Amino acid sequence: MLPMLARHVAHVHMHSEPPESESGTLSPRLLRAYIARARQHKPWVPEDMTRVVTSIYVEMRSQDAKAEKEGRPRTEHFTCARSLQALLRLAQANARLRL
DSSP, X not given: OHHXXXXXXXXXXXXXXXXXXXXXXXXXXXXXXXXXXXXXOOOOOOHHHHHHHHHHHHHHHHHHHHHHHTTOOOOSSOOSHHHHHHHHHHHHHHHHHHO
């Protein structure tokens, strides 16, 4: 996926227009139907993965707190509840796209 994205971005920058589609375009009707179906899909995070994500988040927060107490710079990560929520929403959106 990433190499395709890189080729697309490079083509747009070099030619100031998107490349010709290799697979054709989707009809608006098909695209609307796909989006409607994707919105009905309710992805969830399994319990074991919830524990993993939670423990990593708690560890990152404790590292930030420890660094702040010691006067060291915080980690490069922006660790707050909103970041965690955004990450989970992005994962759900990705799952909906992939169905």
